[in-house]
Amino acid sequence: MGDEIRRNMALFPIGIVMKLTDLTARQIRYYEQHELIVPARTGGNQRLFSFNDVERLLEIKSLIEKGVNIAGIKQVMNPVSKESEDATVVSELSEVKRRELSDAQLHRLLKQQLLEKRPGKASMIQGQLSRFYNKK
DNA sequence: TTTCTCACA
DNA sequence: TGTGAGGA
Numbered sequence: 001m002g003d004e005i006r007r008n009m010a011l012f013p014i015g016i017v018m019k020l021t022d023l024t025a026r027q028i029r030y031y032e033q034h035e036l037i038v039p040a041r042t043g044g045n046q047r048l049f050s051f052n053d054v055e056r057l058l059e060i061k062s063l064i065e066k067g068v069n070i071a072g073i074k075q076v077m078n079p080v081s082k083e084s085e086d087a088t089v090v091s092e093l094s095e096v097k098r099r100e101l102s103d104a105q106l107h108r109l110l111k112q113q114l115l116e117k118r119p120g121k122a123s124m125i126q127g128q129l130s131r132f133y134n135k136k
Numbered sequence: 137t138t139t140c141t142c143a144c145a
Numbered sequence: 146t147g148t149g150a151g152g153a
Contacts, residue, residue, distance in 0.1 A: 014139065026146060044153070046139060
C-alpha cells in the first residue's frame with residue numbers, strides 16, 4: 001500500500017503542475033473550485049498537488065478537449081468527498097491507469113521536475129509523463 | 137520570485 | 146477563461 005502513499009503525497013506547487021498538465025493556473029484553480037480536485041495546502045495557503053491530483057487534472061483536460069463541461073466531468077470523476085483522507089478511493093478511471101510506478105521512475109521524475117525549475121533545461125518531462133499516463 | 141484571492145473585461 | 150490588482 002506504499003504506492004497509495006506516494007501517489008497521494010502532496011509534492012508540487014501549482015507552477016510545476018502547470019507544466020505537467022499543460023493547464024493554466026487559472027484553469028487548475030477553477031477546477032478546484034468545482035471540486036474536481038482537492039489539493040492540500042501549505043501553511044502559507046499554497047496548493048500542493050499529488051500525483052493523484054495531476055492524474056485527475058490530466059483526465060479533466062482530456063475530457064475538456066472532448067467538449068465535456070464541468071457538470072459532465074463531475075459525473076465521470078469520483079465524488080471527492082469531504083476531508084478526503086489522503087488515502088482517497090481510487091476512481092475507476094485511475095484504476096485503469098494506476099499500476100506500475102517504481103521508485104526508480106518516481107525518483108527520475110522528481111529529479112527531472114527539479115531540473116525543470118532551472119532555466120536552461122527545456123521540458124522533456126512532457127514526453128516522460130505522457131509515456132506514463134498514455135498507457136491507458 | 138511565486139502563488140493567492142478577488143473581481144471585471 | 147484571461148488578466149490585473151494588491152498581499153503574503
